[in-house]
Amino acid sequence: MTDAPLLDPIDDLLDVLDLTYEGPTTIEVASPTEATGDLGTYVGEVYTGRSQPQLYGRVFGGQVLAQCVMAAGRSVAAVDDGDGPRHIHSLHGYFLRPGDASKSIQFVVEGMRDGRSFSARRVHATQEGRILLSMITSFQEPAEGLDHQIPMPDVPRPEELRSDREILARIDHPYAQHTARSRAVDLRHVERLLLGPADPGPSEQSVWMRVERPLPDDHLLHAAILAYASDYTLLEPILRRHGIGWGDPRLRPASLDHSMWFHRPGRVDDWFLYSLSSPSAESGRGLGMGHMFGSDGTLLATVGQEGMVRLKG
Known part of the structure; x- marks a missing residue:
């Protein structure tokens, strides 16, 4: 069982999202079956972040999602051809294993493509050689186009x-x-x-x-x-x-x-x-x-x- 965070909750969240850049690194991860003991490798820009304390010791999934967004976005920040910064427009991820909230998480960012308007990144959130979450994200520079949306429901304020x-x-x-x-x-x-x-x-x-x-x-x-x-x-x-x-x-x-x-x-x-x-x-x-x-x-x-x-x- 983990005690509640000592920081103010908002300060705690901001600190968790303030990832540390480790540079280009090779990370070894366990085989998908976890039965053979074989290791695979991932090469990319690596960021490290801590986890928020949780009562039962299991990492909150939303935290890992948010940290993956920060890691991918940090790697895209330098891509600017003069048309403005590229902002995230989609993510698709799979939760593969639970994480331990008492241990840090490494985020391996693979630069899949930087096109004229879009940038794609794959992020693996790893802990002690095991992938917790695998995500692909896409970013786009500002653009004009068709615009419509569904209305917001009428609910109490x-x-x-x-x-x-x-x-x-x-x-x-x-x-x-x-x-x-x-x-x-x-x-x-x-x-x-x-x-x-x-x-x-x-x-x-x-x-x-x-x-x-x-x-x-x-x-x-x-x-x-x-x-x-x-x-x-x-x-x-x-x-x-x-x-x-x-x-x-x-x-x-x-x-x-x-x-x-x-x-x-x-x-x-x-x-x-x-x-x-x-x-x-x-x-x-x-x-x-x-x-x-x-x-x-x-x-x-x-x-x-x-x-x-x-x-x-």
Whole structure:
């Protein structure tokens, strides 16, 4: 069991995303089967980052997503042909193994291509010779083109809702207390917070989110924290559809993959709405989909994740 972070939660998150550049390096990783003991190698620009302390010692998936975005973006920063910086517009990754929150993570960035308008990077997040997450990202320089978006749902404003932090702080349970103290992003559920059993309901929900402090004007940082926050509640519509709370002792959830498309720039230190749904669940897996809207209704990003949602016993 790991103690709560000593830093202020926002300072802690910013420190976790401030990766250390190690230079071009070769990393040895275990074979995919882990049975032969053979090692493979990856060559690329290597960055190192620490993990946020977690109550049960397992790395939060959103943290690794965000760190991969930072590493890939740092490697693209130098690519500028005079038409402006290239910003991330998509990522597609697979979670392969759980990580240990007490140990650092190395991010190996492979430069796949730098074209006239787009740059592609592959990132492997590794820990002690094992790949935790493998991701491909794409970046684009500013461009003109067709423009449309879906409307933001009509839901109560965040000022009308209670903070999840306030609700969790009143629950006498180690995980609720840890989450209330350590979460850097303020969440406010429009629907009832899904803690215990409930009647099966619609497979849709909305959550307001915000970092409660002004952050630097860094496009990459805001995109990384959007990716970080996207992993918080993405599987909840599956549980809500079946009346299952996060506290159900039978529940065995885990993220399997994660895709995200960044449509327009936005700030995470202003309120943004995460509108979520689940079109399907089967075979112990469930699919979560989400749209992130700025407080003015601008569509910032679209997210998709398939997760393992098994019930044991």
